[in-house]
Amino acid sequence: MNAHSLAPQALATQLLESYEAGSSFFFASPRRTLLARGTFATVPSSTGADALQQLPGRVAAVLQEAREASHDIPVAVGAVPFDGSVPASLVVPMTIQRAGPLEFGSAGATYIPPAARFTVRPEPRPEEYLNGVAQALQLMQSGPLRKVVLSRSLHLSAATPINLPQLLRNLAQRNPAGYTFAADLPPRSDATGSRQRTLIGASPELLVSRSGLQVLANPLAGTTPRSADPIEDQERAEKLLSSPKDLHEHAVVIEAVAEALRPFCKVLDVPARPSLVSTPTLWHLSSRITGELADPSISSLMLAVAMHPTPAVCGYPTELAHAAIDSIEPFDRGFYTGTVGWCDASGDGQWAVTIRCAEADETSLRLFAGAGIVVGSKPESELAETEAKFRTMLQAMGLGQGAEVQP
Numbered sequence: 001m002n003a004h005s006l007a008p009q010a011l012a013t014q015l016l017e018s019y020e021a022g023s024s025f026f027f028a029s030p031r032r033t034l035l036a037r038g039t040f041a042t043v044p045s046s047t048g049a050d051a052l053q054q055l056p057g058r059v060a061a062v063l064q065e066a067r068e069a070s071h072d073i074p075v076a077v078g079a080v081p082f083d084g085s086v087p088a089s090l091v092v093p094m095t096i097q098r099a100g101p102l103e104f105g106s107a108g109a110t111y112i113p114p115a116a117r118f119t120v121r122p123e124p125r126p127e128e129y130l131n132g133v134a135q136a137l138q139l140m141q142s143g144p145l146r147k148v149v150l151s152r153s154l155h156l157s158a159a160t161p162i163n164l165p166q167l168l169r170n171l172a173q174r175n176p177a178g179y180t181f182a183a184d185l186p187p188r189s190d191a192t193g194s195r196q197r198t199l200i201g202a203s204p205e206l207l208v209s210r211s212g213l214q215v216l217a218n219p220l221a222g223t224t225p226r227s228a229d230p231i232e233d234q235e236r237a238e239k240l241l242s243s244p245k246d247l248h249e250h251a252v253v254i255e256a257v258a259e260a261l262r263p264f265c266k267v268l269d270v271p272a273r274p275s276l277v278s279t280p281t282l283w284h285l286s287s288r289i290t291g292e293l294a295d296p297s298i299s300s301l302m303l304a305v306a307m308h309p310t311p312a313v314c315g316y317p318t319e320l321a322h323a324a325i326d327s328i329e330p331f332d333r334g335f336y337t338g339t340v341g342w343c344d345a346s347g348d349g350q351w352a353v354t355i356r357c358a359e360a361d362e363t364s365l366r367l368f369a370g371a372g373i374v375v376g377s378k379p380e381s382e383l384a385e386t387e388a389k390f391r392t393m394l395q396a397m398g399l400g401q402g403a404e405v406q407p
Helices: 009-017 051-068 126-142 164-174 230-241 244-264 300-307 318-328 379-396
Strands: 024-028 033-037 075-080 089-092 095-099 118-123 147-158 179-190 193-203 206-211 214-218 220-225 265-269 275-278 282-286 289-293 339-344 349-353 357-360 364-374
Touching: 009 024, 009 033, 009 095, 009 164, 024 075, 024 339, 033 075, 051 075, 051 089, 051 300, 075 179, 075 300, 089 179, 126 147, 126 318, 126 364, 126 379, 147 318, 147 379, 164 179, 164 193, 164 379, 179 339, 179 349, 193 339, 193 379, 206 300, 214 244, 220 230, 220 244, 220 364, 220 379, 230 275, 230 282, 244 265, 244 282, 244 289, 244 300, 244 364, 282 379, 300 339, 300 349, 364 379
Parallel strands: none
Antiparallel strands: 024 033, 024 179, 033 095, 075 089, 075 339, 118 147, 147 364, 179 193, 193 357, 206 214, 206 349, 214 289, 220 282, 265 289, 275 282, 339 349, 357 364
16 A cells, blocks of 8 residues: 555554554554554654754654655654653654544444453552642642642553553544554663563543644643443533633643744634543543644644643643652653654644553553642542543553552
8 A cells, every 4th residue: 555645444443453562653543543664764862951842853854864765754753751851762664554543333342451460559659649749739839830740650560461452452442532552662671681662542632733734732631530320420521611620720731832832823723711522431621722834844743842741741830840740759751741643744743642651561561640730629639530540541451350459
């Protein structure tokens, strides 16, 4: 199949079935599915305070070199970490196939566990997370910090190898309206040797996309767990839509996103009020911000870098929130709350926020979930929000109540 042709929608599931961990990049959005394989070129890594700002230039240079080498796939794919001073993981693939959106039919989905059994270890423990939220609230009362996003991780260990292609299929079936992804990460070395890593997830949130001069950002902020009871579920949705605390949290994010995009756009449309979107486990406040670029040389990656990290995953003001995260969270986020996606030589591309995700190796998964803390937040409610977000990944893995949780 021609690498640049748009395959029929029926072929999207074939791309999903063709994914192979360690040699593929997979990205499915509500409108298209993309599978890239192999590595033609690697975007050079860079560290330091200005590494993130330099990234679009490095990508553009590699894409230009690929064109000059007569490579007909001038697209960069991969992931960017939360901390802009840490190297990104981006490559120009050997081949790329595109299709329409994934469709699984009306039959009920079957979720096959990617491993027989897991041992689960939370970091931090729930009581430590509650203390962290209390610390964040104290910082807001004594200074200009308006919001900080505090996260947790779950370390899942299996006695047998994890079937990542099956996990990806499970995630895609549960997330047809979102962004399902799997991206290779640099191997991690320890005392036992070098281990291949994969960033895998099902994000409900688009950071930014560019198609021609058209720009779209869709930040989510303000969340509540769903209920199995339809009446209770609708009541929770309506309560979220009128919650002063959640509307304030959302407004902080929208203000920052619009501020980041406005210098690049001659037209920018920002909704006056958020709307509701849902996943199988959560309700979110959502705003679709659209714009028209003033300069066609501005790429989707340049826009993503200008926006990253948004207050939806870090907080506001950004530097203060980042410092609070470094102080309170007991682990390195890595690529969690970074961005994952693609950018072609013309500048078009899509970048999703890497939430509802895990970092995987052969026999372990490291899951992440966070909650936005603002004045008025209750530690117990924020802990419950992270638990609800973990369920997206846990349900996709087919992990039941029999999992062994370490103290």
